[in-house]
Amino acid sequence: MADSGNCYKVRLCCAQLGITLARRPVNILAGESRTAEFLALNPNGRIPLLQLPDGRLLAESNAMLGYLAAQSSLLPSDRFERALVHQWLFFEQYSHERFIATNRYWLHILGDAEFYAEQIKANEAPGYAALDVMEAVLAKSPFIAVGTYSIADIALYAYTHVAHEGGFDLTDYANIRAWLNRVEAEPGHIPMSA
Amino acid sequence: MADSGNCYKVRLCCAQLGITLARRPVNILAGESRTAEFLALNPNGRIPLLQLPDGRLLAESNAMLGYLAAQSSLLPSDRFERALVHQWLFFEQYSHERFIATNRYWLHILGDAEFYAEQIKANEAPGYAALDVMEAVLAKSPFIAVGTYSIADIALYAYTHVAHEGGFDLTDYANIRAWLNRVEAEPGHIPMSA
Structure with a gap:
């Protein structure tokens, strides 16, 4: 899709x-x-x-x-660094995607803000909470899980860069916006439309 | 906790x-x-x-x-089998825990069925859908991700064996009940109360 x-x-x-x-x-x-x-x-x-x-x-x-x-630079071979990548992959699914992607689904894909108004509203606070966690981590690190670009960045980029389509405003998230630019500058990056 | x-x-x-x-x-x-x-x-x-x-x-x-x-029999070393284990770990967090564990939290831990009645009701269908998926898979395999006991079984056992505390009835899930017994028979098993 x-x-x-x-x-x-x-x-x-x-x-x-x-x-x-x-x-x-x-x-x-x-x-x-x-x-x-x-x-x-x-x-x-x-x-x-x-x-x-x-x-x-x-x-x-x-x-x-x-x-x-597996066996690429996108997934560190060090046992603990690999676990940190997985930590952020689980964060993405449990604390980020289900609020931010879900609101985007209702607003942008289905385009039915009225029918889902109550659920969209309920997802706003936890969605922004996930963005707050990312913003704090990205104040100290160029990438989300380890010092280098990994599949954790790919996973979190997917719905963060279109968070506005779910009604989430990234204006106050300067670290996230700088990180989006870093992810987009990685070799071989392709847009969602590709 | x-x-x-x-x-x-x-x-x-x-x-x-x-x-x-x-x-x-x-x-x-x-x-x-x-x-x-x-x-x-x-x-x-x-x-x-x-x-x-x-x-x-x-x-x-x-x-x-x-x-x-890592490097134990609970996580297969084969690249594809390891990915299957992770598939089920993500299933657990995204399709199972957030409905079954959440209803258990409201009903059993907080004990506030009335205040959360609407959300508890909304979680029932997706919670049973997750159990249906497990039931179908466990009809063909003794364990959930691969042919042997793995951390995917540990992760899914955690909230499935107390699903009744979240209001989920396992009576019609014979394969899940047999799998719960198999998990409990694994060497070194400890109950949640330990």
């Missing part, structure tokens, strides 16, 4: 690692991730879904990043 | 790996995870928080499991 941040993470990671992806569109708005055919591939009915050349299937965008980046 | 499933995961993993933990109680109901002192250690203000003997800090229970289990 072209404008899903979770799908974009995988495209961005592959672009930077020189891995060729064949994309198959899945229109979740038309229920295509909940058909019997799709559920046979991913019982959790979510996209993206990664199929390896030998047919094996992997779900969960951040698990895909770990798989694709 | 003794009755936090996320904290229990780490205790269970350490017990099975023969790693000694010193526990420091943090009473989240008294705001102890949001004090300036605690936020200096974990800016995201969540428990558990793991401190290594050299003082380094790691947040996110599932990142701790990956760190602790």
Whole structure:
């Protein structure tokens, strides 16, 4: 799904690692991730879904990043640094994506601010809390998990750089904005529209 | 926090790996995870928080499991199998914990079914959907991620075995109940109360 941040993470990671992806569109708005055919591939009915050349299937965008980046500079080989990268991948899914990406889904993808008004409002404080955590960490470090660019930056960039589409204003988040620029300057960066 | 499933995961993993933990109680109901002192250690203000003997800090229970289990049989060394374990760790946080553990928190820990009635009701369908996914997978495999017991089983056991405290009825989930028994039969298993 072209404008899903979770799908974009995988495209961005592959672009930077020189891995060729064949994309198959899945229109979740038309229920295509909940058909019997799709559920046979991913019982959790979510996209993206990664199929390896030998047919094996992997779900969960951040698990895909770990798989694709294994033995690359995007995932440190040091045991503790690797754990820190995973710490931020879990932060992304639990404390960031489910508020920021969800509001973007309702506002930008579905475009139904009225129907979801109450839930959108409820997601604002925890969404900004996640941005506050990032802002504090990025005051001390150029990248989010370790001193160098990693899949944790890819994962958090995906929905942070379009947070405004979920109604989140980054004006007061100077460290996050500088980090977005650093991520975009990394070799092989591609935009979500690519 | 003794009755936090996320904290229990780490205790269970350490017990099975023969790693000694010193526990420091943090009473989240008294705001102890949001004090300036605690936020200096974990800016995201969540428990558990793991401190290594050299003082380094790691947040996110599932990142701790990956760190602790590295180079043990609880985390496969094969690149794809390891990715499958991570797939289920992300499933646990995104599709399971936030519905099942959250309802347990409101019903069992806070004991305020009335105040949270609307949110508890909203979490029921996605919580049962997560259990349905597990039930289908466990019909074909003795353990959740790969053919052997892994940290994915530890992570999902933590809140599944107390799902009834969140109002989730496992009567119709025979495969999950058999898997709970298999997990409890693993060498070195300890109950949440330990």
